[in-house]
Amino acid sequence: MAARSLQTILREAGIVPGTGRAEALRQFVAHTPPPVAAKALGYPDFTTEQAATDIGATWSRYASGDHERDRPRARR
Numbered sequence: 872m873a874a875r876s877l878q879t880i881l882r883e884a885g886i887v888p889g890t891g892r893a894e895a896l897r898q899f900v901a902h903t904p905p906p907v908a909a910k911a912l913g914y915p916d917f918t919t920e921q922a923a924t925d926i927g928a929t930w931s932r933y934a935s936g937d938h939e940r941d942r943p944r945a946r947r
């Protein structure tokens with residue numbers, strides 16, 4: 872089945888394709904800082920920042936930066 876055909880069938884059933892992905896992104900940035908979400912999902916920073924703004928998640932106290940260097944290394 873072609874993507875266009877599936878899209879037509881979904882619309883006829885009252886399902887708007889694409890809203891699920893947008894809602895999933897909003898839920899993710901509600902619990903994850905936008906820069907981290909962007910890196911994890913491969914999105915541009917402005918996309919995750921906008922999603923966070925849309926839901927009112929400011930992450931104003933998030934300390935951005937490379938936190939890997941501050942983590943103690945495990946002994947082998």
